[in-house]
Amino acid sequence: xxxxxxxxxxxxxxxxxxxxxxxxxxxxxxxxxxxxxxxxxxxxxxxxxxxxxxxxxxxxxxxxxxxxxxxxxxxxxxxxxxxxxxxxxxxxxxxxxxxxxxxxxxxxxxxxxxxxxxxxxxxxxxxxxxxxxxxxxxxxxxxxxxxxxxxxxxxxxxxxxxxxxxxxxxxxxxxxxxxxxxxxxxxxxxxxxx
Numbered sequence: 001x002x003x004x005x006x007x008x009x010x011x012x013x014x015x016x017x018x019x020x021x022x023x024x025x026x027x028x029x030x031x032x033x034x035x036x037x038x039x040x041x042x043x044x045x046x047x048x049x050x051x052x053x054x055x056x057x058x059x060x061x062x063x064x065x066x067x068x069x070x071x072x073x074x075x076x077x078x079x080x081x082x083x084x085x086x087x088x089x090x091x092x093x094x095x096x097x098x099x100x101x102x103x104x105x106x107x108x109x110x111x112x113x114x115x116x117x118x119x120x121x122x123x124x125x126x127x128x129x130x131x132x133x134x135x136x137x138x139x140x141x142x143x144x145x146x147x148x149x150x151x152x153x154x155x156x157x158x159x160x161x162x163x164x165x166x167x168x169x170x171x172x173x174x175x176x177x178x179x180x181x182x183x184x185x186x187x188x189x190x191x192x193x194x
Contacts, residue, residue, distance in 0.1 A: 124181045135152070
């Protein structure tokens with residue numbers, strides 16, 4: 001074999017290796033995309049079920065309860081905050097069957113508040129099995145007179161956002177969404193505590 005053939009053989013082997021790596025990468029990406037698509041479908045189905053329960057349709061598993069609170073306060077440097085929070089929840093049948101403890105599971109919360117002239121509307125959807133936040137949405141007025149929108153979808157571990165949609169100047173932050181969801185759940189637990 002001459003030197004020219006050896007170089008061509010080496011180049012061909014390198015090209016094959018690169019193509020193999022590229023195909024493996026594309027296959028992995030396709031699998032990740034399918035997992036994400038399946039997760040988004042699951043979350044959207046849970047969202048539709050929550051909307052159905054909230055509308056009083058197909059109520060199952062004692063999931064038709066609602067509680068609202070209104071909060072009006074003044075925060076220095078921010079001004080007047082007017083807030084309404086709706087908690088949608090059901091009875092935890094499993095906990096009741098285990099030890100006759102009455103416990104409630106929040107599955108959905110919405111929060112509307114006004115910060116000065118700006119309106120914010122947020123939605124929080126929780127997984128009924130894990131209690132973790134799986135979906136967050138916020139639509140708010142921005143300073144330019146338009147709207148900002150953010151939608152966050154969490155993976156099954158409840159820690160990682162698997163999909164994010166946002167438009168506008170002020171997208172919501174996933175850490176802020178998790179922290180607010182946690183505070184709202186703690187407030188809910190205090191309000192329904194026997």
